[in-house]
Amino acid sequence: MKFDESGEHRKLQLQELEKICNEEYENSRIYKEKTKTFHDKMISRKEFEVGQKVLLYLSHLCLFLGKLRSRWIPYCVVTNVFPHGAIVIQSLESSKLFKVNCHRLKHYYDGFQEEGVEEVPLKDPPYME
CATH class of the missing domain: 1.10.287 (Helix Hairpins)
Known part of the structure; x- marks a missing residue:
């Protein structure tokens, strides 16, 4: 039992x-x-539009990259946007078309316009003796 x-x-x-x-x-x-x-x-989701300037990330430069060499190719223009993140870009230098993932792209800003910026001169503080 x-x-x-x-x-x-x-x-x-x-x-x-x-x-x-x-x-x-x-x-x-x-x-x-x-x-x-x-x-x-x-x-953060990135939204791209046709005709917008973008920067393209070069992933194959990671191993042999110089210290001050940029990993981004400037001056690319979006020509077509597909669903699910695929984007066709055109290089302005070589005018070739590339189909890339949107994670390899970054918005390119031509320059910011400064409006109403006031310059303030800085003075040295008085010395206390």
Whole structure:
């Protein structure tokens, strides 16, 4: 009779262990969902329009890049925007068309116009002796 009791006890222990494992899987799934929603909320989406100037990121320069060499190719113009982030750009220097992901692009600003900027001359503080 002692074998039957120990067998029942062992079955209960295995059921408890399986229950704990299932709870941990569920907690892990919930944590991953929360982390993903937080990450997706922090991502800034870029909107590109046809005719807009952009900078193209050169990913193949990462290994042998000089210290002051830029990783961005300037002077590209957006010619077509596809859904799901694919964009066709045209280089103004070589007039070639490239189809790239929007994550490799950055908005190009020609220059900011300063309006109503006032210059304030700074004076040295008086010395206390």
